[in-house]
Amino acid sequence: MDITNWHSEMDYEQWVALPVSGPRPSARYKHASAVVGEKVYIVGGSRNGRYLSDVQVFDLRSLAWSNVRLETELNADEAEDSGSREVLPPTSDHSMIKWGNKLFLLGGHSKKFSDSMIVWFIDLETSHCGVVKTSGKAPVARGGHSVSLAGSRLILFGGEDRSRKLLNDVHVLDLETMTWDVIEAMQTSPAPRYDHTAAVHAERYLLVFGGCSHSIFFYDLHVLDLQTNEWSQPQIQGDLVSARAGHAGIAIDGNWYIVGGGDNNNGCPETIVLHMSKLVWSVLTSVEERTPLASEGLSVCSASIDGEKYMVAFGGYNGKYNNEVFVMRLKPKDISRPKIFQSPAAAAAAASVTAAYALAKSEKLDFPQNFNLNFGSSLAEEDVKIKIDALKEEKRVLELSLAETTTENSRQREKIDDVNSTHAELSKELHSVQGQLVAERSRCFKLEAQIAELHKILESLQTIENEVQILRRQKSTLEQEMEHAAAIKKQGSGGVWGWIGGSQ
Numbered sequence: 214m215d216i217t218n219w220h221s222e223m224d225y226e227q228w229v230a231l232p233v234s235g236p237r238p239s240a241r242y243k244h245a246s247a248v249v250g251e252k253v254y255i256v257g258g259s260r261n262g263r264y265l266s267d268v269q270v271f272d273l274r275s276l277a278w279s280n281v282r283l284e285t286e287l288n289a290d291e292a293e294d295s296g297s298r299e300v301l302p303p304t305s306d307h308s309m310i311k312w313g314n315k316l317f318l319l320g321g322h323s324k325k326f327s328d329s330m331i332v333w334f335i336d337l338e339t340s341h342c343g344v345v346k347t348s349g350k351a352p353v354a355r356g357g358h359s360v361s362l363a364g365s366r367l368i369l370f371g372g373e374d375r376s377r378k379l380l381n382d383v384h385v386l387d388l389e390t391m392t393w394d395v396i397e398a399m400q401t402s403p404a405p406r407y408d409h410t411a412a413v414h415a416e417r418y419l420l421v422f423g424g425c426s427h428s429i430f431f432y433d434l435h436v437l438d439l440q441t442n443e444w445s446q447p448q449i450q451g452d453l454v455s456a457r458a459g460h461a462g463i464a465i466d467g468n469w470y471i472v473g474g475g476d477n478n479n480g481c482p483e484t485i486v487l488h489m490s491k492l493v494w495s496v497l498t499s500v501e502e503r504t505p506l507a508s509e510g511l512s513v514c515s516a517s518i519d520g521e522k523y524m525v526a527f528g529g530y531n532g533k534y535n536n537e538v539f540v541m542r543l544k545p546k547d548i549s550r551p552k553i554f555q556s557p558a559a560a561a562a563a564a565s566v567t568a569a570y571a572l573a574k575s576e577k578l579d580f581p582q583n584f585n586l587n588f589g590s591s592l593a594e595e596d597v598k599i600k601i602d603a604l605k606e607e608k609r610v611l612e613l614s615l616a617e618t619t620t621e622n623s624r625q626r627e628k629i630d631d632v633n634s635t636h637a638e639l640s641k642e643l644h645s646v647q648g649q650l651v652a653e654r655s656r657c658f659k660l661e662a663q664i665a666e667l668h669k670i671l672e673s674l675q676t677i678e679n680e681v682q683i684l685r686r687q688k689s690t691l692e693q694e695m696e697h698a699a700a701i702k703k704q705g706s707g708g709v710w711g712w713i714g715g716s717q
Contacts, residue, residue, distance in 0.1 A: 220519065220521070220523065224542070225543065228526070229541070230538070231537075231540055233278065234275065238280075240536035242258060242509065242535075243258055243306045243459075243510040244257050245258075245308060247310065247311045247316055249316075251272065251274055253516065255269040255270075257303065257318075258510075259306075259510075263303070264303030264304055265304075266300075267280065268301075269281075271525075273523075273525070273540075281335075281340055285300045285343065301318075301335075302323045302324070304322065305321055306356035306357045308358065308369075310362055312362075315337060316334065316335040317332055317333070318332070318334070319358075319369065321356045322375070329352065330351050330352045330369075332344065346391065347392065348393070349394055350395060351384075354375060355375075356372060356407070357372045357407030358373075359372075359421070361411045363419070363439060366385050366386065370421060370437075371406050371409060373407040381406065382395070383398055384396065398437060398442050399441075401444060401446075401634075401636065403421055403433070403435040409421055409422060410422050410460055410461065410471060412462060412464040413439075414469075414490070415490075417438065417440055418489075420435070420469065422469075422487070425456075430456035431456055446633070449494060451495050452494045457473075457476060459510045460473050461473055461512050463513050465522055465524075472513045472524070473529060475509045475531070481507060482506070482507040483500075484506070484541075505531065506539055508529025508535060509529060509531070510528065511535070513527075523541060523542055523543065524540065
């Protein structure tokens, strides 16, 4: 591969490992990445249970890594008051978004605890770093959440707090005012989860895919309408997708690309794409299993080089930690007429309404008595009336079809409500059972501890009993010795008095 012109020699929609010149950063997973121009920024992550705080930059032109040395925005007094002089704490499972000339880092797991979510910034021009002052009700601190940019707002969903409680709440950070707000969503929310992905479509819809709880891996897709604040789980078409968590996603030109992930046993080797306007899944390409692209905790972002779009993937864990850089050249955008979010029944209803409206307008046309349509041959007035009657009949048929479609939509909506209700009840029951299992497990641990204590007491009682037996034997021996000594003493005393009596 010609390093100076590598991007133009690639095949479309195939992953290629880039040759890297110079040293590489340490392998890692659950880091955050973002593209600035033709450079990829990698921040933090985890390796062998150790959190990382370094900032690495990969140049897509020179194919070389460099390290950014951050400087704190705090002065010495403020640093002491804050309790730490550290620039950026080692963090894993966080999110990062580019906004203007800054990178914003939200949440993540760290050894530095905080009750609410902290937003850090990195100034791309000065390399200054610090904490963003926010107002409003900040969400609880968490990791494994998703953060998506919608206009000038960041949409945060789900995650896992430091007590390992799973979350499914939605929060919004206004980047213009740096104010937090809570979205009180309606309808059935997705099950609490972490290590999922999310994307925003048409500046209105938040899509959430996959992730996991402490025992279940998900493959479902949920949509939150950011205007009505309503959750829905639309019907999906296309290829079947497997359950996964720890995958990475990036939305490009109306397509949502999902890379990697797994279920703790197997990685997901296929790169899948969701056509967001059509809600259709398709498999874009597949790699061999146990490769870095079939890892959990990898990152993926998009870059533009010479007017073409590329995906860039880095890191991950699939039995070993990775630090390779992979790129995929995407085909130019296919300009097609977009479809709105709707079911097939709703689409048919919309078509019927359009046709019926057109026919209704045709009914109101006022034809004068001397009106003559010329289509190469003159039509008699009778023929015109016949055609109008035919159009009216067609309108009536369409109206009947519309009524049937509306009735079918109502039935389907009722079924969906029933399924959602059943799902909600099963989810509650599952959480209840999980809570009971946790309580029973805690009780078992206590009983095992008590049994261990009783064993120790029994062992000590056996030791005491042995010591008592020894003391009893010692006492018996001592009593025998005392009796023997008393007898000797008595005999000795009688002999002396007898001698005295005899001498007198």
